[in-house]
Structure formats: structure tokens, C-alpha cells
Amino acid sequence: MSTTETTDIKQEKASFEKEDYKYGFHDPEKFIFKAERGLTEEIVRNISKMKNEPEWMTDFRVAAYKIFLSKPMPNWGDVKGLNSIAFDNIFYYLKSSEGQERSWDDVPEDIKNTFEKLGIPEAEQKFLGGVTAQYESEVVYHSIREDLEKLGVIFTDMDTALREHSDIVKKYFSTIIPPNDNKFAALNSAVWSGGSFIYVPPNTDVAIPLQAYFRINAKNMGQFERTLIIADKNSKVHYIEGCTAPTYSSDSLHSAVVELIAMEGATIRYSTIQNWSNNVYNLVTKRAIAYANARVEWVDGNIGSKLTMKYPAVYLKGEGAHGEILSIAYAGKGQHQDAGAKIVHAAPNTTSKILSKSLTKGGGVGTYRGLIKIYKGAHNSRSNIQCDALMLDNISKSNTFPYMELEEERGVQVHHEATVSKVDDEMLFYLTSRGITEDDAKGMVINGFIEPFTRELPMEYAVELNRLIQLEMAGAVG
Amino acid sequence: MAKISIQKKTSEDIFEELSRALNMADLKEKFPVRSMESWRRFDPLNLVSPMTDAVRNGTGFSRIKVDDKLNLIMHGAADWKKHDEIFLKKSLNQMELFKSTPETGFFEDFIKKSAGHENLQILRISKNVETLSAIEILPENATGLNLGIFYIYCEEGAKADLNIIKNPGQFDLSLIYIYQENNSSLKIKYLDENPGAASSGVGFIRSIQGNYSRLEAGIYNTSARQNKKLFIKNSLNEFAECKYNGFFAGALSHVDHDFYIEHLGSFSKSELLFKMGILDECYGIFWGDTKIIPNTRGCEGYQKNKNLILGKNARVDAIPRLRIQTEHVIASHGSATGEISDDEIFYLMSRGLSYEDARKLLLRAFFEDILRQSFGSDPDISNLFLMKIWNNLQNIIGMEITA
Numbered sequence: 001m002s003t004t005e006t007t008d009i010k011q012e013k014a015s016f017e018k019e020d021y022k023y024g025f026h027d028p029e030k031f032i033f034k035a036e037r038g039l040t041e042e043i044v045r046n047i048s049k050m051k052n053e054p055e056w057m058t059d060f061r062v063a064a065y066k067i068f069l070s071k072p073m074p075n076w077g078d079v080k081g082l083n084s085i086a087f088d089n090i091f092y093y094l095k096s097s098e099g100q101e102r103s104w105d106d107v108p109e110d111i112k113n114t115f116e117k118l119g120i121p122e123a124e125q126k127f128l129g130g131v132t133a134q135y136e137s138e139v140v141y142h143s144i145r146e147d148l149e150k151l152g153v154i155f156t157d158m159d160t161a162l163r164e165h166s167d168i169v170k171k172y173f174s175t176i177i178p179p180n181d182n183k184f185a186a187l188n189s190a191v192w193s194g195g196s197f198i199y200v201p202p203n204t205d206v207a208i209p210l211q212a213y214f215r216i217n218a219k220n221m222g223q224f225e226r227t228l229i230i231a232d233k234n235s236k237v238h239y240i241e242g243c244t245a246p247t248y249s250s251d252s253l254h255s256a257v258v259e260l261i262a263m264e265g266a267t268i269r270y271s272t273i274q275n276w277s278n279n280v281y282n283l284v285t286k287r288a289i290a291y292a293n294a295r296v297e298w299v300d301g302n303i304g305s306k307l308t309m310k311y312p313a314v315y316l317k318g319e320g321a322h323g324e325i326l327s328i329a330y331a332g333k334g335q336h337q338d339a340g341a342k343i344v345h346a347a348p349n350t351t352s353k354i355l356s357k358s359l360t361k362g363g364g365v366g367t368y369r370g371l372i373k374i375y376k377g378a379h380n381s382r383s384n385i386q387c388d389a390l391m392l393d394n395i396s397k398s399n400t401f402p403y404m405e406l407e408e409e410r411g412v413q414v415h416h417e418a419t420v421s422k423v424d425d426e427m428l429f430y431l432t433s434r435g436i437t438e439d440d441a442k443g444m445v446i447n448g449f450i451e452p453f454t455r456e457l458p459m460e461y462a463v464e465l466n467r468l469i470q471l472e473m474a475g476a477v478g
Numbered sequence: 479m480a481k482i483s484i485q486k487k488t489s490e491d492i493f494e495e496l497s498r499a500l501n502m503a504d505l506k507e508k509f510p511v512r513s514m515e516s517w518r519r520f521d522p523l524n525l526v527s528p529m530t531d532a533v534r535n536g537t538g539f540s541r542i543k544v545d546d547k548l549n550l551i552m553h554g555a556a557d558w559k560k561h562d563e564i565f566l567k568k569s570l571n572q573m574e575l576f577k578s579t580p581e582t583g584f585f586e587d588f589i590k591k592s593a594g595h596e597n598l599q600i601l602r603i604s605k606n607v608e609t610l611s612a613i614e615i616l617p618e619n620a621t622g623l624n625l626g627i628f629y630i631y632c633e634e635g636a637k638a639d640l641n642i643i644k645n646p647g648q649f650d651l652s653l654i655y656i657y658q659e660n661n662s663s664l665k666i667k668y669l670d671e672n673p674g675a676a677s678s679g680v681g682f683i684r685s686i687q688g689n690y691s692r693l694e695a696g697i698y699n700t701s702a703r704q705n706k707k708l709f710i711k712n713s714l715n716e717f718a719e720c721k722y723n724g725f726f727a728g729a730l731s732h733v734d735h736d737f738y739i740e741h742l743g744s745f746s747k748s749e750l751l752f753k754m755g756i757l758d759e760c761y762g763i764f765w766g767d768t769k770i771i772p773n774t775r776g777c778e779g780y781q782k783n784k785n786l787i788l789g790k791n792a793r794v795d796a797i798p799r800l801r802i803q804t805e806h807v808i809a810s811h812g813s814a815t816g817e818i819s820d821d822e823i824f825y826l827m828s829r830g831l832s833y834e835d836a837r838k839l840l841l842r843a844f845f846e847d848i849l850r851q852s853f854g855s856d857p858d859i860s861n862l863f864l865m866k867i868w869n870n871l872q873n874i875i876g877m878e879i880t881a
Contacts, residue, residue, distance in 0.1 A: 075513065376791075391805035395772060400800040400811070409787040409817050416798065416813040422805040 064189030195225030292318030331364030650679030697724030700870035716743030
């Protein structure tokens with residue numbers, strides 16, 4: 001790390017310390033429609049009506065709402081945090097501008113400002129496949145590069161997909177995560193709004209990553225996006241999602257549902273970096289199904305939020321399928337990152353790999369909670385799990401709860417390894433003896449620790465993540 | 479001999495019968511439920527029916543006997559009252575330190591209440607006493623209900639080596655408390671054997687270790703047919719060290735092993751190595767939990783778990799957990815589950831062994847690794863305790879012992 005870069009980081013850190021949260025600005029709220037706080041069947045029906053949805057979707061939402069009411073709150077994880085969520089104090093639907101904006105010029109000025117502050121340059125769309133920028137509950141800006149359209153790739157928001165590609169949506173929607181999966185999946189199913197829809201036709205390789213940005217802007221506003229990605233036979237797609245939210249004093253809830261379907265021989269990579277401000281409850285259900293010889297990779301970075309409970313899952317349903325989950329979690333003051341991974345081997349010769357890294361500081365709690373399940377008949381299945389935790393002070397907590405359930409005897413191999421440690425004194429000594437200051441040396445060790453994760457990210461995200469980690473580490477590393 | 483009821487009754491009927499048998503009206507409210515994390519893999523309702531039968535037909539606590547050697551004194555609580563009331567009071571006071579948790583509380587409280595003073599046996603290992611050879615502790619009778627508390631009180635500077643053989647009988651509800659004062663050192667080998675008949679139960683081994691104390695425990699379970707939940711909990715104070723190694727070999731059993739190690743003092747160290755060989759229709763569960771509390775320094779916690787799945791309907795769950803709440807630590811765990819390696823079989827077969835022999839040899843090596851750590855690399859063939867383990871293993875796995 002060069003000296004100038006260090007000085008830059010230090011200056012940034014200083015400004016970071018002054019402000020509460022770097023991205024903690026917010027625009028004045030401007031809404032066309034704002035539902036009342038709380039949730040009733042009428043609100044659910046209204047949401048569906050506002051969106052001009054087909055009848056089956058309205059029925060689906062109402063049924064999901066009933067499931068939401070009947071499902072108990074999970075009795076594990078951060079039970080206290082979960083029970084403190086005031087469901088009646090949340091706006092379940094907002095629409096900040098009418099209709100869908102087609103070109104960048106038409107996007108309202110204040111919304112553009114927000115994106116600029118976030119550093120999403122207009123030029124980015126030229127380099128990247130398409131930007132679906134979700135601002136509050138409705139997608140306001142959306143562009144797809146022409147060559148993607150030529151390939152037959154559908155990349156749109158869920159609401160448009162429901163209108164324009166209802167046959168595909170109806171066929172796959174909620175087949176991976178049904179509303180009765182858990183309380184938050186039911187909530188999302190009842191009030192979902194926005195999110196991405198991707199369909200990649202057979203034998204198509206989408207070379208450039210597809211991206212979407214999500215924003216929460218209004219007080220007490222839950223964001224319930226619903227993402228569905230279908231990669232048809234032998235196709236390949238990489239989807240990137242990044243989140244950042246302004247700071248508010250009262251709590252926000254983010255409860256998304258993400259469903260991925262990888263058909264025979266397809267590859268899906270889903271990368272996320274979430275940096276919700278430290279008052280957001282991030283309770284997300286993410287699940288993928290991989291058919292024969294398919295490959296699904298979740299790359300998952302959790303930096304912000306008050307409480308994250310997120311366990312990306314891969315169900316390996318076809319012979320030779322492969323699932324991979326790479327995750328990193330940073331838990332600072334007042335944060336609880338309860339993240340993990342779940343892989344279900346339900347077919348022979350399937351393989352999986354989990355790599356989880358967590359950093360805790362300032363009394364934060366980092367938890368890895370994972371499940372490997374090998375069903376009877378899934379012979380020759382192999383799985384390798386590694387979770388490492390780095391603790392940066394003596395008031396933080398780090399938990400590892402791996403579950404391994406095996407019902408098959410033939411050729412099954414499951415390995416799990418985990419370590420918890422602090423920054424190694426010997427490493428620091430080695431680096432400082434070569435003239436590097438202790439702070440820089442610590443920074444290098446931390447960057448080295450998360451390197452297996454950052455190298456899997458596209459360049460600009462890797463740089464952003466390193467910067468974010470260093471900003472978050474202010475105090476520990478300088 | 480009482481038989482375990484296999485009749486299908488509704489849980490309501492069973493509860494009612496048990497409430498009557500135990501004379502506890504509020505039994506159902508207090509009884510643990512499956513939604514509790516510890517009981518998710520072992521339904522506590524499995525225990526109600528055998529418990530009812532055992533209470534109805536039981537012959538009471540199976541007393542244990544010990545050779546009266548050296549300065550080890552073993553008495554029931556009533557005898558202690560005559561013999562040394564001050565010690566009895568002191569040890570009962572210390573026993574209060576073993577607090578029960580909501581998940582295990584029902585059974586612990588039940589054992590304490592039902593066993594009373596009559597079925598409380600206290601082994602006192604006096605200050606600075608050192609045993610020269612291992613002390614055998616054997617069950618006296620083991621039919622019917624096996625209920626009681628065995629309390630090992632190891633005084634300051636004492637060093638002892640104990641071999642405990644436990645025949646659980648039909649239904650086993652037992653508590654082993656180990657209290658170690660500062661600087662004491664204890665080697666315990668615990669064999670839960672069940673040569674023939676089916677048995678079920680809940681067992682507890684709980685220990686509190688004083689500063690600079692050391693515990694080496696071997697936990698061996700060679701029950702062919704068993705339906706059991708075993709809770710092992712250890713609390714470590716400053717510079718205390720504990721080392722657990724053990725195995726479970728089962729064919730038709732369902733055994734849930736809970737190891738919970740709690741580091742309360744700085745520079746304490748724990749090592750846990752547990753292997754499971756799961757055959758036929760066995761369901762083996764390893765649950766390891768290492769907790770290091772805040773404001774401690776230099777604690778080390780290691781967990782290692784290896785499992786072999788050898789049966790078509792065998793099932794293994796491995797849950798090695800770590801809960802670390804301070805930074806100055808070294809904590810790690812590793813878990814590996816698989817079948818016997820084809821490469822190893824091939825290597826041995828290419829040297830002239832039959833498939834069956836090669837498999838048996840590798841199985842033997844899998845378990846012997848554990849035994850060598852407890853009994854040394856050149857174990858005494860005349861060691862009865864070791865022979866008993868080998869015989870049980872042989873019965874389960876069909877392994878031959880050759881010199």
C-alpha cells in the first residue's frame with residue numbers, strides 16, 4: 001500500500017468518523033402513492049391492483065399474507081432482534097415516480113443526485129450489460145444493451161416481466177421458495193415489489209455481468225424485492241447486486257426473495273455486496289436449484305445492516321451439479337451478521353464448496369450458520385467447508401454453527417474446517433521489521449485474509465470492498 | 479427382568495402414566511420438547527415410555543463398587559454423614575455449582591430429586607493423594623432403572639486414574655459430577671457398554687475444573703442397541719486443561735452426544751477428538767460446542783471429529799460449533815465424514831489381504847488411534863478394561879483381535 005493511498009484512506013476515515021455514515025444522505029421524500037403503515041389484506045389487494053396484476057398473482061399474494069400471519073417467528077438466530085421488528089410500523093409499498101423511465105434524461109433529478117452521490121456513473125452502462133436501478137419500491141430506470149436483446153436474453157424488473165413474459169414467470173415464480181418456506185418469504189410473497197428478472201436462452205453465454213442497484217430511501221419502508229433468474233440449458237450468466245442505504249433513526253426492514261434456476265449444464269454466478277446502514281434488518285431468503293451438470297455460485301458480501309440473517313442455498317438436484325458459496329461478513333459496533341450457507345445434495349456425484357470469512361470488531365457478532373445435507377442415494381457426493389474468523393478486539397463475538405447431516409454411505413466425503421484467531425503477532429512483526437507501519441501491516445493482513453473472496457469479484461467491486469472494509473476498520477487499522 | 483414397551487400409545491397416555499408413576503402432576507409442562515435446540519435430533523418423547531416401565535418395574539439405583547485402596551473413600555451420602563459430616567456438607571455445597579440449563583434441567587432435577595441422599599455416592603480423592611494404578615469402578619447390578627448420582631470430588635493436588643464401566647441396564651438416568659480443586663489431575667476412562675439388550679436413557683457427565691487442574695477423559699460407547707442422549711459439559715478455570723477423546727461404535731443405536739466445553743478462565747486449554755463408526759441402521763450424532771467467554775486471554779480450544787459411515791441405512795450428523803467472545807484465542811475445529819477409502823483397501827488387498835480383512839484392519843486402526851492416545855502406544859494386553867472395549871468392538875464390527 002503506497003503512502004499517498006494511506007493518507008487518502010486516513011482522510012476518508014477522518015471524514016467517516018465525523019459523519020455518522022458515509023452514504024447517510026437522503027433525499028426529501030416525493031411519492032405518488034404511499035400505502036398506510038402496517039399490513040392488512042386490503043393493502044395486499046391494493047398493491048396488486050395498483051400494479052394491474054393478473055388474478056393469479058393477487059390470489060397468490062393474499063394466500064401468502066395468510067401464511068405470513070400464521071407462521072411463527074424463527075426461534076433461533078438473533079431472537080431478540082427479530083422480535084423487536086414492528087411490522088405495523090412499516091410502509092409496505094411506495095411508488096416514487098409514475099411508470100417506467102425509458103431513458104436516463106427522463107429520470108427525475110433528485111433520484112439522479114442520489115445515484116451520483118452513491119457513485120454510480122452514467123458511463124457504467126456502456127461497460128456493463130445493463131443497469132436496473134431500483135429506487136424505492138418501483139424500478140425507475142432500466143436499460144438493456146442492444147446486443148443482449150439480440151441474444152434473446154430477458155433482463156428486466158419483475159413487474160415488467162409479469163406483464164410481458166407472464167408465461168415464463170407463472171411457470172417458475174415461487175417454485176424454489178414457496179410462501180410457506182418461512183415467515184419472511186411469506187411476507188415477501190404478499191407484498192413483493194420490484195427486483196430483477198433474467199431469462200437466458202439455451203446455449204447462450206452472457207459475457208458481461210448484469211447489474212442492479214437497490215436503494216431504500218423512505219422512513220420505515222420495507223423493501224421486498226423479488227428476483228428470479230433462469231439460466232436455460234448450457235447457458236451462462238453473472239448477476240451482480242449491490243446495496244447501500246441512507247441512515248435513519250427508526251428501523252427499516254429488507255426482506256428479499258431470490259430464486260435461481262440453473263438448467264442442465266448452465267452456470268449462474270450471483271454476486272452481492274450489501275452495505276445497508278446500521279439500522280436495517282436484512283432478512284433475505286436466497287435459494288438456487290442446480291440440475292444435472294449445472295453450476296451455481298453465490299458470492300456474498302455482508303458489510304452493513306443491524307441484523308443480517310441470510311443463508312444462500314443451493315439444491316443440487318441433478319447428477320454432477322456443483323454448488324459454491326463464497327461469503328464475507330463484517331460485524332462492527334451494534335451489528336449482528338448471522339450469515340452462512342446451505343447445500344443440499346440430492347443427486348449422485350454432486351460437489352460443493354463453502355468458504356466463509358468473517359471479521360468482527362467493536363462488539364459486533366459474526367455468526368456462520370451452515371448446513372450440508374446429503375440425502376440417501378446421493379452417492380459420491382463431496383463437500384468441503386472452510387470458515388475462518390478474524391477478531392479485532394476482545395469485546396466482539398464470533399460463532400460457528402456448522403451442521404452436517406449425512407444419510408448416504410457410498411463414496412461420500414465431507415470435510416469441515418474452521419479457525420478463529422486474531423491478527424497474528426508474528427505476521428505483524430515480520431511486516432513491521434521490513435519498515436511497514438503497524439497500522440499498514442494490519443491493513444495488509446486483513447486484506448490478505450479477505451483476498452480469496454475479493455479476487456472472485458469484478459475489479460471495481462473488489463476495489464470498493466477493500467475501501468469499505470478499510471473505512472469500517474477505522475480505529476482498528478489506524 | 480422388565481421389558482421395554484414397544485406398544486404404540488399416544489403421547490398423552492404415556493405422559494399420564496408417567497405422571498402417575500412419578501407422582502408429578504406438572505410433568506408435561508416441565509418435560510423438554512423437540513423445539514429445543516439440544517433435543518432436535520433426539521426426541522425426548524422416546525424416553526417417556528421406557529421411563530414409565532422402568533419406574534414401574536425398576537429395582538432402584540444400581541450401586542457401584544470401588545476397591546478400597548489408598549486414600550480413596552467412597553460412600554453413600556448416609557455413610558458420609560456418619561463418617562465425615564463436614565466433608566459431606568462441603569461437597570454438597572460444591573454440588574450447587576453444577577447449575578442445570580432449561581434444556582437439560584428436567585432430567586437433572588429429576589435425578590437429583592429422585593436419587594436423594596440414598597443414591598448419591600461420593601468418591602473422595604484426598605489432598606495430594608496419588609493413585610499408583612487405575613481404580614476400577616464397576617456397576618453392582620444393572621437391571622431395571624438405573625438412577626443415581628456419582629460424585630467425584632478430587633481435592634487439591636490429588637492425582638487419580640479411574641476406569642468406570644457403566645452398564646446402563648434397560649433405562650439409564652445418571653449423573654456423574656466431577657469437581658476438581660486447583661492443581662489436581664484426573665484420568666477417567668468411561669465405558670458405556672451394553673452387550674445385549676436394548677436400552678435407553680439420558681446420561682450426564684459434568685465437570686468443573688479448578689485452576690491448573692487437568693482432566694484426561696476417554697469416553698467409549700460400544701452399545702449395540704441403544705437409544706440415548708449423553709450430555710458432557712466441562713467448565714474450565716484459569717490454566718485448566720482438558721482432553722477428551724472417545725468413540726462411538728453402533729449398529730442399531732441412536733445416540734446423541736453433546737459435548738459442551740466452556741472456557742471461564744484465561745489460558746485454559748481444551749482438546750476434543752471424537753470418532754464415530756456408524757454401521758447398519760445406526761444414527762450417530764456428534765455435537766461439539768466450545769465457548770470462550772469475554773475478557774479471557776490465551777485460551778485454546780480444539781475440536782476434531784471423524785466419522786465413518788458403514789451401513790446402508792446409517793446416518794451421521796456432525797455439528798462442531800465454536801462460540802468465541804474474545805480476541806486473544808486460538809480456536810479451531812475440523813470434521814470429516816466419509817466411508818473407508820478405496821485407495822487404502824486397494825493398497826492392503828494388493829498385499830494379499832482379502833477385502834473383508836482389509837476392511838476390518840482399517841476399522842480397527844480407526845478406533846485404535848483413539849485407544850492408543852489413552853492407553854499408550856504399547857497397551858498392556860492384560861488390561862481388563864481395554865480388553866472389554868476390544869471385545870465389545872469385536873461384537874459390533876466383527877473384528878478379530880490378533881496379536
